[in-house]
Amino acid sequence: MKKMSLRTRVLTGAVAAxxxxxxxxxxxSASASTPAAAPAAAVKAGAADRNLQQSTHLTVAAATxxxxxxxxxxxxxxxxxxxxxxxxxxNTVVTLRGDGAGPQSPExxxxxxxxxxSWNAPxxxxxxxxxxxxxxxxxxxxxxxxxxxxxxxxxxxxxxVGVAGAPSGDLDEKFAAAGVAALGR
Numbered sequence: 001m002k003k004m005s006l007r008t009r010v011l012t013g014a015v016a017a018x019x020x021x022x023x024x025x026x027x028x029s030a031s032a033s034t035p036a037a038a039p040a041a042a043v044k045a046g047a048a049d050r051n052l053q054q055s056t057h058l059t060v061a062a063a064t065x066x067x068x069x070x071x072x073x074x075x076x077x078x079x080x081x082x083x084x085x086x087x088x089x090x091n092t093v094v095t096l097r098g099d100g101a102g103p104q105s106p107e108x109x110x111x112x113x114x115x116x117x118s119w120n121a122p123x124x125x126x127x128x129x130x131x132x133x134x135x136x137x138x139x140x141x142x143x144x145x146x147x148x149x150x151x152x153x154x155x156x157x158x159x160x161v162g163v164a165g166a167p168s169g170d171l172d173e174k175f176a177a178a179g180v181a182a183l184g185r
Contacts, residue, residue: 055088055158056088056153056154056156056158057087057088057158057159058085058087058093058151058158058159058183060093060094062183063085063087063093063094063159064085064094065182065183066085066094066151066159066161066179066180066182066183067083067084067085067094067095067096067161067179068096068182069178069179069181069182070083070161070163070175070176070178070179070182071083071096071098071175072178073174073175073178073179074098074163074165074166074171074175075098077171079098079165079166079167079171079175080098080099080100080101080102080165080166081098081101081105081109081163081164081165081166081172081175082095082096082097082098082101082102082105082106082108082109082163082164082165083095083096083098083109083161083162083163083175083176083179084096084106084109084110084112084113084161084162085113085159085160085161085162085179086110086113086114086117086159086160086162087117087158087159088117088157088158088159090114090117090118090141090160092110092113093159095109095110098165101165102165104164105164105165106164108143108145108147108162108164108165109147109162109163109164109165110162111141111142111143111162112143112145112147112148112160112162112163112164112172112176113148113159113160113161113162113176114141114142114143114148114160114162115141115142115143115144115148115160115162116148116149116150116160116161116162116176117150117151117157117158117159117160118142118157118160119150120150120152120156120157121150122146122148122149122150122173122176122177123143123144123145123146123147123148123149123162123169123173124146124147124169124170124173126144127144127145127146127169129144130144145164145169145172146168146169146170146172146173147162147163147164147166147169147172147173147175147176148160148161148162148163148173148176149161149162149173149176149177149179149180150180151180151183161176161179161180162176163175163176163179
């Protein structure tokens with residue numbers, strides 16, 4: 001066997017490395033352009049499937065309509081409030097902070113709405129329940145002060161409207177009820 005010079009060995013090694021590198025890049029490029037395996041077929045279920053449950057939710061437009069109606073009712077009485085509408089799961093859909101409303105009012109409005117939808121009752125009624133079960137107030141995210149009103153569809157709660165910032169809970173709840181009533185128009 002013929003002995004190669006150092007120069008020949010280096011050049012041969014460099015060519016081999018370049019060829020190997022090109023092959024690796026080509027393989028990677030080829031695999032990148034190959035589509036991934038198709039995901040498992042989605043489970044098809046009809047309305048009669050016992051594993052599914054349908055629920056009713058307010059649209060953003062309906063939630064905005066309710067919030068604006070509550071805010072307008074407060075403005076008519078020169079009250080500076082915030083209004084929140086939450087869905088059945090307690091997720092905030094809309095919050096409106098009225099001009100001049102206090103800094104605590106947006107959060108309080110959300111909590112009142114959440115409390116109303118959670119128990120499907122106006123929060124003024126729930127305040128009375130605290131006498132029998134004072135630990136209810138310890139449930140995270142709730143606020144047992146008047147000013148929250150539930151929204152029902154087919155006898156089930158689907159949303160809550162909360163108002164905070166007026167000088168009394170009775171006024172807050174009056175404005176929340178105006179928001180709920182606007183959904184019936």
